[in-house]
Amino acid sequence: xxxxxxxxxxxxxxxxxxxxxxxxxxxxxxxxxxxxxxxxxxxxxxxxxxxxxxxxxxxxxxxxxxxxxxxxxxxxxxxxxxxxxxxxxxxxxxxxxxxxxxxxxxxxxxxxxxxxxxxxxxxxxxxxxxxxxxxxxxxxxxxxxxxxxxxxxxxxxxxxxxxxxxxxxxxxxxxxxxxxxxxxxxxxxxxxxxxxxxxxxxxxxxxxxxxxxxxxxxxxxxxxxxxxxxxxxxxxxxxxxxxxxxxxxxxxxxxxxxxxxxxxxxxxxxxxxxxxxxxxxxxxxxxxxxxxxxxxxxxxxxxxxxxxxxxxxxxxxxxxxxxxxxxxxxxxxxxxxxxxxxxxxxxxxxxxxxxxxxxxxxxxxxxxxxxxxxxxxxxxxxxxxxxxxxxxxxxxxxxxxxxxxxxxxxxxxxxxxxxxxxxxxxxxxxxxxxxxxxxxxxxxxxxxx
Amino acid sequence: xxxxxxxxxxxxxxxxxxxxxxxxxxxxxxxxxxxxxxxxxxxxxxxxxxxxxxxxxxxxxxxxxxxxxxxxxxxxxxxxxxxxxxxxxxxxxxxxxxxxxxxxxxxxxxxxxxxxxxxxxxxxxxxxxxxxxxxxxxxxxxxxxxxxxxxxxxxxxxxxxxxxxxxxxxxxxxxxxxxxxxxxxxxxxxxxxxxxxxxxxxxxxxxxxxxxxxxxxxxxxxxxxxxxxxxxxxxxx
Numbered sequence: 064x065x066x067x068x069x070x071x072x073x074x075x076x077x078x079x080x081x082x083x084x085x086x087x088x089x090x091x092x093x094x095x096x097x098x099x100x101x102x103x104x105x106x107x108x109x110x111x112x113x114x115x116x117x118x119x120x121x122x123x124x125x126x127x128x129x130x131x132x133x134x135x136x137x138x139x140x141x142x143x144x145x146x147x148x149x150x151x152x153x154x155x156x157x158x159x160x161x162x163x164x165x166x167x168x169x170x171x172x173x174x175x176x177x178x179x180x181x182x183x184x185x186x187x188x189x190x191x192x193x194x195x196x197x198x199x200x201x202x203x204x205x206x207x208x209x210x211x212x213x214x215x216x217x218x219x220x221x222x223x224x225x226x227x228x229x230x231x232x233x234x235x236x237x238x239x240x241x242x243x244x245x246x247x248x249x250x251x252x253x254x255x256x257x258x259x260x261x262x263x264x265x266x267x268x269x270x271x272x273x274x275x276x277x278x279x280x281x282x283x284x285x286x287x288x289x290x291x292x293x294x295x296x297x298x299x300x301x302x303x304x305x306x307x308x309x310x311x312x313x314x315x316x317x318x319x320x321x322x323x324x325x326x327x328x329x330x331x332x333x334x335x336x337x338x339x340x341x342x343x344x345x346x347x348x349x350x351x352x353x354x355x356x357x358x359x360x361x362x363x364x365x366x367x368x369x370x371x372x373x374x375x376x377x378x379x380x381x382x383x384x385x386x387x388x389x390x391x392x393x394x395x396x397x398x399x400x401x402x403x404x405x406x407x408x409x410x411x412x413x414x415x416x417x418x419x420x421x422x423x424x425x426x427x428x429x430x431x432x433x434x435x436x437x438x439x440x441x442x443x444x445x446x447x448x449x450x451x452x453x454x455x456x457x458x459x460x461x462x463x464x465x466x467x468x469x470x471x472x473x474x475x476x477x478x479x480x481x482x483x484x485x486x487x488x489x490x491x492x493x494x495x496x497x498x499x500x501x502x503x504x505x506x507x508x509x510x511x512x
Numbered sequence: 513x514x515x516x517x518x519x520x521x522x523x524x525x526x527x528x529x530x531x532x533x534x535x536x537x538x539x540x541x542x543x544x545x546x547x548x549x550x551x552x553x554x555x556x557x558x559x560x561x562x563x564x565x566x567x568x569x570x571x572x573x574x575x576x577x578x579x580x581x582x583x584x585x586x587x588x589x590x591x592x593x594x595x596x597x598x599x600x601x602x603x604x605x606x607x608x609x610x611x612x613x614x615x616x617x618x619x620x621x622x623x624x625x626x627x628x629x630x631x632x633x634x635x636x637x638x639x640x641x642x643x644x645x646x647x648x649x650x651x652x653x654x655x656x657x658x659x660x661x662x663x664x665x666x667x668x669x670x671x672x673x674x675x676x677x678x679x680x681x682x683x684x685x686x687x688x689x690x691x692x693x694x695x696x697x698x699x700x701x702x703x704x705x706x707x708x709x710x711x712x713x714x715x716x717x718x719x720x721x722x723x724x725x726x727x728x729x730x731x732x733x734x735x736x737x738x739x740x741x742x743x744x745x746x747x748x749x
Contacts (some may be wrong), residue, residue: 188735232737311597311619312526315618316532317534318621319529319533320532322536322621323532323622326536327539345619376708379706380707382704383705
């Protein structure tokens with residue numbers, strides 16, 4: 064549903080005037096306002112200059128008729144005195160309103176009244192013939208009507224409530240238009256981002272696909288592409304999974320055969336090598352299976368106590384790395400909604416890495432800090448530091464840091480951790496503490512929503 | 513008894529692997545019989561209680577190892593060692609909860625398998641040749657000679673791992689025993705990473721005790737291990 068509240072919330076999330084939303088909105092709004100202004104200008108210009116002239120001449124004739132009336136009154140008995148007439152007209156207490164420049168002459172061209180006409184250029188003057196009450200002709204001169212500046216009129220007219228409505232309505236229409244274009248684009252963006260980050264294919268709404276316009280075509284194409292990509296990736300994952308799985312049976316037989324040789328010839332030095340390599344292949348298979356298992360992990364989320372998970376990891380490290388001290392201040396339960404198994408795996412891999420690279424005599428620190436919406440688990444070691452440029456590479460599968468080829472690793476640990484953390488819509492951050500070593504932080508939201 | 517070969521049943525769908533492991537174990541002086549599917553394994557095990565240990569692969573087509581475990585455990589207390597995939601923690605825990613004695617990740621080194629079988633047999637035979645001890649606490653009576661437990665004279669059915677764990681806890685009542693020590697003494701093997709075997713065994717003992725009317729006598733000491741309380745009122749936490 065397209066409602067104003069959703070619109071405003073949408074607008075709130077989309078700051079920055081470079082956004083397509085604002086560009087379309089502003090362009091369309093300005094265009095519609097300009098069209099309205101131009102229309103208004105033309106209408107008012109024609110209408111009001113006619114109107115103004117009409118009123119002007121009305122006023123002029125009224126004024127002249129009054130003066131002529133006075134003139135005929137005064138000049139009937141006594142000889143005409145222009146000063147007296149002027150006095151009488153201008154000093155009249157109830158004389159109100161704006162007076163126009165005027166020059167009145169009688170039929171013989173004798174000037175009978177004059178008001179501010181000296182400033183008027185001959186080009187600017189207009190002439191009218193008027194009959195007085197006694198049927199005598201008078202010539203009246205005045206300034207051409209000059210309608211006030213058009214923008215003043217326009218502004219004057221647009222200060223009304225009507226204009227406010229037009230203004231708002233055009234804004235609303237522009238916003239709706241803009242929104243109807245931008246919303247599907249944003250939706251498609253979110254759709255592909257979601258796939259890129261979480262490998263989840265959302266279903267596109269039927270409304271979007273049924274639009275019938277270019278955006279619907281684009282949506283259909285993106286949908287097709289994502290499904291195709293997903294199918295290819297799934298096939299690859301499945302293949303990796305199947306191959307790894309199938310390798311296990313022959314590996315078990317190989318190991319058993321080597322053990323048989325060893326049993327019969329305890330001095331055979333090659334069987335030890337075979338056993339070591341079998342173990343290594345087994346570990347690699349396990350890592351690959353863990354990695355692909357996360358891909359298809361579809362248990363429902365549940366409450367996980369991060370403190371307990373960390374404690375479990377610490378207990379495990381005491382078995383796996385008995386020589387490495389771990390400092391973990393166990394606290395109360397820190398519960399988030401998530402997937403305990405992948406989380407444990409992620410934490411195990413991160414802490415395991417820290418222990419692996421931690422020099423003798425140094426401790427690995429694990430701290431849990433709760434923030435408003437997230438929980439941060441920081442694992443810090445004092446091992447060799449990692450260049451910033453290398454940090455992101457460490458998250459790639461099968462990448463092993465620089466020349467520190469560790470015999471017991473495949474470069475999958477952090478990739479698995481990252482995958483598990485991404486499943487929680489969390490973040491994995493690496494930083495280089497000032498006093499050396501590496502700090503890996505896992506930031507997890509309290510809820511998956 | 514020492515001259516007699518221990519009889520092992522190996523259940524795995526991989527026929528070649530069965531042959532190899534069986535050859536290895538026979539060389540290690542076990543008497544090995546192999547079966548390749550769940551149904552025959554259930555029939556064989558229920559037919560006659562003649563094996564000292566059963567090695568059971570969990571991942572089998574048809575009836576899985578867990579199905580076999582469920583069917584057998586209801587009627588037989590024979591020690592069962594599961595072979596699970598390395599990452600399959602759920603299978604392990606479910607298996608232990610169904611009464612398996614221990615697990616081993618597959619693919620496994622046959623040397624380790626052999627050692628594990630010996631560990632299981634050693635603890636099932638424990639006591640039967642040594643001095644016979646009776647322990648009593650909270651109304652629980654353990655008879656290490658008969659390897660049987662009774663609660664207020666009602667028999668308490670326990671697997672051999674559970675019996676060993678309970679007797680260790682009662683022997684050292686009042687002391688906290690670490691998970692490492694318990695795994696070593698009860699299962700005769702070192703603690704592994706993410707080793708839940710002891711926790712599951714303890715949890716099963718607790719459930720059985722609660723069913724028999726005894727609550728809160730085994731206390732978990734976080735990050736360390738377990739402790740049998742000497743008196744019920746000591747329960748804190």
